Amino acid sequence: MTIGSLALPAQDTTILRALVRWLDGALGMGLRYSEDVAGCHVVFASPAALSTCPGRTTVVVTDAATVPFGWGGPITVSSPLRMSGVITALQQAMPRRRSSNPLHRQRWLSFLFERLRAALRTCGHSVLPIGGGQLLRLDAVSQSMQASVPVEQLLSHAHDLGALRPCTAADEDVLQGAETHSLSAFLWRLSATMVEARAPHPPLRGAWRLRRWPQAMGLMAPGHPHLAALLWRRPYTALELAERAGLPLPVVRAFVLTGDALGLGQLEETTRPLGAVRDATVSARFKPLREKWRLW
Numbered sequence: 001m002t003i004g005s006l007a008l009p010a011q012d013t014t015i016l017r018a019l020v021r022w023l024d025g026a027l028g029m030g031l032r033y034s035e036d037v038a039g040c041h042v043v044f045a046s047p048a049a050l051s052t053c054p055g056r057t058t059v060v061v062t063d064a065a066t067v068p069f070g071w072g073g074p075i076t077v078s079s080p081l082r083m084s085g086v087i088t089a090l091q092q093a094m095p096r097r098r099s100s101n102p103l104h105r106q107r108w109l110s111f112l113f114e115r116l117r118a119a120l121r122t123c124g125h126s127v128l129p130i131g132g133g134q135l136l137r138l139d140a141v142s143q144s145m146q147a148s149v150p151v152e153q154l155l156s157h158a159h160d161l162g163a164l165r166p167c168t169a170a171d172e173d174v175l176q177g178a179e180t181h182s183l184s185a186f187l188w189r190l191s192a193t194m195v196e197a198r199a200p201h202p203p204l205r206g207a208w209r210l211r212r213w214p215q216a217m218g219l220m221a222p223g224h225p226h227l228a229a230l231l232w233r234r235p236y237t238a239l240e241l242a243e244r245a246g247l248p249l250p251v252v253r254a255f256v257l258t259g260d261a262l263g264l265g266q267l268e269e270t271t272r273p274l275g276a277v278r279d280a281t282v283s284a285r286f287k288p289l290r291e292k293w294r295l296w
Helices: 010-027 047-052 083-097 102-121 151-156 169-174 183-197 224-233 238-245 249-261 274-293
Strands: 002-006 042-045 057-062 075-078 125-129 135-139 144-147 179-182 207-210 265-268
Touching: 002 010, 010 083, 042 047, 042 083, 047 057, 057 083, 075 083, 102 125, 102 135, 102 151, 102 183, 102 249, 135 169, 144 183, 151 183, 179 183, 183 249, 207 224, 207 249, 224 238, 224 249, 238 249, 249 265
Parallel strands: 002 042, 042 057, 057 075
Antiparallel strands: 125 135, 135 144, 144 179, 207 265
């Protein structure tokens, strides 16, 4: 995200430029400062310059004592600029510049699922920047997640997803007092939201078998207990499981991929075709009759 300034005092411009550089380097917020206001996503401007930057998200830099009564629409920050004020302003600006295109939300949900899946495989602590100074702190050992934004916002709005990285002291400061959630419960919710939003899950090739029974959150959706029972007995590919359970393929893929991300099962090298399994089952049922009557 590109940040610019317009008609600010020299001191505020210098502070803003330095803060953008520091936030990008220390927190991985994906920010850069530009002198070209026309190419900026967010512009910090004086009240007098508001009319000169239409079409861009604007943060009004003003003395709090001079803000007119009833001023509530624009994002405002007090002068002189400080780190806390700039971070708060960027957090408010992020939702305003996101597109309402549902494809953006689909991509966000899919990318978030893949990042969380990767974090669970690290077997440690990691941080995931999601834009605007917001962070997710992920603990693969305890399967917990600390979020600086409400969980509902993660599921309903697209964010600017960054790369997983180790947690730093600066991250701890940002997340101080943030609510902690169950990462496994959130992953099941995220997966169900992906099905509703038609966001694709990552591919999982081969047959998969359940080795550990899911927690209650993983069995709440319709059809999930049946899927768990089938996968407990033998491995299935997603197509086989969808045919056997009579459920839509996206629902089946969501269950299998979420269970795999949480380490509840494992991939098998090969599996017999579903038709072969049925033939073997029928043959086993008639075995006592064959032996008794020597039919064949």
